[in-house]
Amino acid sequence: MTTRTEPDALLLLLGPRPGRDVGRWLQAGLRAAVADGRLEAGAVLPSSRDAAAALGVSRGTVTTAVDVLVGEGLLVARPRSGVVVAALPAPPSGRAGTAAPHPGGAAPGVEPGSGPRPAPGARPVSVGTPDPALFPRAAWARAVRDGVRGLADADLGYPDPQGLPALREALAVHLRRARGAHVAAEDVVVVSGVAQALSLLARLLTAGRVAGARPAGPVRVAVEDPSSRGALELLRDAGLHAVGVPADVEGLRADLLPDDARAVLVTPAHQFPRGVVLGPARRRALLAWAAAGDRLVLEDDYDAELRYDREPVASVQALDPERVVLLGSVSKLLSPALRLGWVVAPPRVVGPLVEAKRHADLGTSVPEQAALAALLGSGAYQRHLRRARLVYQRRRRLLLDALAHALPGVEVGGVAAGLHLVVPLPGPAAERAAVTGLLAAGVPAEPLSGTGVDRHESGVVVGTARVRDGDVERVVRVLRAASLTGSEKLVR
């Protein structure tokens, strides 16, 4: 099975090198050769140096192409034997969400709740779900092995409900570097995803155990409008009253935050669903509001590391660690199937939160915590981030180029980051047509109107993580047809 591919054979496979777009030619050629079996599963590619020489391209062009195809699961980088052609993935299982996806009400780390029920056996695919084909299965298994091997016997009893110290330390280092957060290990609480963090914090707010005593009526919490349906459902389930505050092209209208709210849930790095960054003046207004009434800012940092245009936008938490609670998880970068997240909070929140976590489930699985610590410590997490970013950036670029061509008057939202885009549409009929058409095409989608709290706009939130080259045309066709539905505002 370990055919060694000669450098010159690559040139034969790929055909003549074009005058420009060499990177795209190399990637497309390799992808096609793997897909149709000319490059067999198990075949070993030549070194980047040899391949670059044979093809007459730079080594960087080769390594970028290899990174992209590794990210797509078509190639596998093995420590000693080099880059190998992957076995093609198995077809989706019977209960797979990919075969018959359902609208989700996807959210910053929070899954669907309301909305149409999925058919029995089918799982909805949220618009914020990463491409599962990119999940580094082998690297995760190795991280579990290494992490478990490194645990002390004492770590294998009942867990520390705040989280494994080694992971809290690794997260503090990572969040300082990658998010500019102001954090030490003792400020971190490990949780089973952002959904659990929200659920626990919501209960603490309801009980008056953080941000002021329990009032007579329900505790009020401000949320962005539009916002995540899943997060809204969690807050309401915990007994909170969610008050919508408009979010526009600069994010949350912090000047409109109500005085009677105890906290606000906000997505500063990448507003959900608009995909915009909270502007500097808004950040100042947000923190002034919090300081004026001992209120809490819950900063949902759900996909802040997936930025394509520039370095990540720093977190708000660093500006006021006493009032901002930073929430994050591995859901967008690794997989939401892992249920691993973190909260960075001031001491007056950490104490009650750890108690709440203990009462909820005693703590998060120690072997998984050890694995994430190993992944962060070895740099494998950061390498995976770079690869995933390359793959997603390329897919979005193709889709956005095609949309710009097909819908020239339409301003697509949220292009700079994340796993979803927002396409405004002329009305509810167009919205329905777009959602239905995209779901039928196997693309996660949800109505923009469904993300509204008090106000409802028409449009569609499109999950882009799995939109590959071959899917672009279909997606564009659906969106173009929908934009022509039920309105005079025709887009030509």
Added chain:
Amino acid sequence: MTTRTEPDALLLLLGPRPGRDVGRWLQAGLRAAVADGRLEAGAVLPSSRDAAAALGVSRGTVTTAVDVLVGEGLLVARPRSGVVVAALPAPPSGRAGTAAPHPGGAAPGVEPGSGPRPAPGARPVSVGTPDPALFPRAAWARAVRDGVRGLADADLGYPDPQGLPALREALAVHLRRARGAHVAAEDVVVVSGVAQALSLLARLLTAGRVAGARPAGPVRVAVEDPSSRGALELLRDAGLHAVGVPADVEGLRADLLPDDARAVLVTPAHQFPRGVVLGPARRRALLAWAAAGDRLVLEDDYDAELRYDREPVASVQALDPERVVLLGSVSKLLSPALRLGWVVAPPRVVGPLVEAKRHADLGTSVPEQAALAALLGSGAYQRHLRRARLVYQRRRRLLLDALAHALPGVEVGGVAAGLHLVVPLPGPAAERAAVTGLLAAGVPAEPLSGTGVDRHESGVVVGTARVRDGDVERVVRVLRAASLTGSEKLVR
């Protein structure tokens, strides 16, 4: 490092074969040789056939000895290379609970709450914690690898909050076989340990979403007296009113269950802390009480598989699957650090429970669920159970023999199963002396009076999982001294 040990060399190591107690001689000799380095880490043992021939013992004696030492972590069974001497475990880390354990209020799967606070950095060790040295680290890492490899891409999105279908199927098979439960995959909800199950069920009871509508006052739930402090704390935290019902030598006095309780939390296979089995007449009375008022029986099956005297006692659930909710986890058999458990419940409970689980954390980690499914499916779980049982049985036998000798008048409770024993003591001063002395000796212990709800007896609950040969004398000395404290009832 892979020294092959010759069969005859074993005889030299072990010295002359005694006339009787050949199994004990072999185990003790091998243990000593590994401990003092005469058998080096990495050395490969001869086959059981060769060893048996050289030593003049049966092959069964050899394989039993090997199983015990594998269970103790001194030997490692490798699929192809045979049995290898393990590298000696690292000394406990600075924050290890073994070095400075604290009383815990240990529980059927539920960790300490009230009671003395642990020193900063130290973690309390619950009396129900298994020996972490027995945790099969390599087998768990392999199970994660195999489990993750076998997942469909669709399984790597947001999880099914009810649990991975493959794991629910494997658990149903296992619980039918091992616990006689009446269960199919759709009756199973995967949870992050029994503590989470109790927390979610308690909230459903409080909200009147299972077992009757919400009453004006707090919902009442019956609990055994004595009982688990940790479980009590969880129930109370969720807003329930716990009503103590005496448990005696036949377990819960089911005839005394109050009419105004909506549910009862009970440990039929191994009462905590008494360690007795719920008798047949009591089981019938329990189910009659449940049927008379549409009440729920929460059957905490926490260590039912760790029986030493005979086959496991069947679960109560099989007798009335419509009213009994069966709760279990891997905490006693693998590790409480894993946070993996299950609930078997009738449809009217499964529905609300899955919703509550979704609101709590969206579901349990899929890679861990896949790993447990792989462990159950390959038989590795069952093999580990057999090994662990052998090790614990041997340790308990040594301790019980020594106690019978040192405290001849005292009837030690809970000898037939589990990871703890109950030693009755003449009064509160004796209890304090026993708990303090055991904790100082590094043995998990808690006061029996602390497990009382309304009534308080004196005694000590002793965690036996880690009481090895060398510890027995110390434990017995502490208990004998304590039994002579503050009472005229001297034990000679």
